Amino acid sequence: MSSAITNILLVGVGGQGILLASEILSEAFMLAGYDVKKSEIHGMSQRGGSVVSHVRFGTQVFSPVVPEGEGDIMFGFELLETSRYLSLLRPGATVVVNDFKILPPAVLLGQAVYPEGLADSIRTAFPDTLLVDGQRLAIEAGDLRAANTALLGAVSKRLAITDDIWRQALEKMVPRKALEINLMAFQMGRDLKG
């Protein structure tokens, strides 16, 4: 593992807002003076499929894709998708995961079951796991749509980026109308214990 680079993986379901969250992260790292690269897949995978976005920062980043087994932080928008990509992480990595389920087609059809106890199995594999009720925080902040920003707040505590820079990144990337609620949701996530 190249220790000078921090590798973040954002995983979830197409349509959950993963791309915007990874944009805000990248913007913050650039404002903090780091080299940043980011990669994800659009197109076919948007249609409710599984989505992974890679964000990497450090003094110099080559590959836009996180090498297998070298992820430092996983930012999970959904429990099943978080479980699916755990093998991309290094031992001892951090997981911040939304306590949220979106049922895949086979489960909707009653042909498969959504696995039980995913949060526990994630925590067993990666003790530094924070389970966040992003939806609840967002409703408290005033809008369910700010759930991702609340999660981002929880992730932000694991990163050496100042409050001021997070604020600048949010101001640049979030539409003006929704800014206040998003700043509040971000702070609520950032203030979570654990």
Added chain:
Amino acid sequence: MTNKEILSGNEAFARGAHEAGVRVASAYPGTPSTEILENIVRYPEIDASWAPNEKVALEVAIGASFGGGRALACMKHVGVNVAADPLFTLSYTGVGGGLALIVADDPEMHSSQDEQDSRNYARFAKVPMLEPADSQECLDFTRLAFELSEQFDTPVMLRSCTRISHGKSIVQPGEPVSGLPEPKLVKNPAKLVMLPGNARVRHPLVEERTVKLSQYGDTAAINSMELRSTEIGIICAGVTWQYVREALPEASTLKLGMVWPLPEKLIRDFAAKIKRLFVVEELDPFIEEQVKAMGIAVTGKEIISRCGELSPGRIREAFSKIGLAEAIHELPLQQTMSLPPRPPNMCPGCPHRGVFYELNRLKAYVTGDIGCYTLGFMPPLNAMDTCVCMGASISNASGIVRVLPPEEQRKVVAVIGDSTFLHTGINSLMEMAWNKSPATVIILDNRITAMTGRQENPASGFTLNSDVAPEVNIPELCRTLGIRYVQVLDPYDLEATHAALQEEMNRPEPSVLITNRPCCLIKGADRFEKGAVLEVDQGNCTGCKACLRIGCPAIEWKPDSENKKGKAFIDANLCTGCTVCQQLCKFNAIGRKK
């Protein structure tokens, strides 16, 4: 100076076009190239527009170039197959104003039907190809492409890939060029009319040009030799160079910014300086075979796969197997649980869903096409039997009926979207009408190019810039092509869809059905309107699962507490009120949400 920005490769290509003084840009959407043109609209001095297909896009760019303006065409890898005809002749004519063609490959087929390697087109058409390794190079190489195009009188291809086009990295934008000549008509028919006599004059010039470009590459800054340890030397280009630097930080590299023609002298110099020479490249052994043809010992595809994407991990693994890199440590967590997969799916309310449900019921043999509706292949709809390329559904249907007995001919139905029909389906329908092939065609007109992210098309009524535009009248077009039986139908009405399909499938001559519901992701006047959200009356629901047969993501089946029959539930946040599930319920259990 402008501030640094984080740009995707596609955004940086667009910025590069702006800085290079491009006057005209044309493209057909295709993942992962689509966002180049979508970002060019932010530079109002560029006349940017969607074309009905990639051949037309390149020909529009060629025209602008002949008129003396700098011109850009963009497409995905398979788009070059469509545009190949003008590309090969353009190589002979050369350009007026500079012309660049950006092609975005899709190794790993994240969103494509094949992973063809576009570098072969550069060699085949004898045009230079640049390959950027990050967003900064997307911008810089786009500027350079126009300079080289005019200096060497050639179109220049720029090759991207999914990881470059959809990857983001930090870019320092520059100042736009100034002082380019104003476009004007200049007659030069001996150079631009490719009759055999003229073409025979041009061909030797093309061959000389390739030699000169190779010599240019020997000293050009875009090809750079980076000497570190001389034990291993690796020739690589584009995003693969990034993977190599990460996987093998000690290895010397020859980073090629121009992948055709190759700089032979530079390659020989590099090979002489190091002990073991490798080529690491995605897909075909394109560089490797040429280096071998130079008589230089080199290792490439013996250790690197020809299939799929590379990554730092895959490169490290390949080199560890031959003892030249440390073995990769064990992954920390082997997945022990089997997790249900999450394939892409049609959206809730998608107007295609009911059509595929009825095609399945009628046991149709469905020749498919490229678009969201290719997902009609997926369970539980299971209603697609072939899918070859853009426009092929209709001509495939026309061909298949010619070898079948009449009772089987009736089963053949082609499905094609509006944008795909206008791309290359029109010629196919002309053939079907002309030659009286007794198959049925369904044009799934959802008024947008949906799969690539909702781009306008010639029947949608708007241009790339959202200006109101004339709309192709698809039913009239079909009649004009010689189809006598053309029906427009509401795909949310299952009974009518079933009846129309049955009628046309039984008709022993060609016929066209056109669906009339817009994509549920497009908003605005005359476009998608959400209906009343539905719910399941739990008292009436018998757990028969009929509503599950359409595979709508808004409908969930839950086993009941005694784990007997279970019941269906509708997610009110996802339901668009299309009513297709309601029509399937025989127990009146689905109705408007109270």
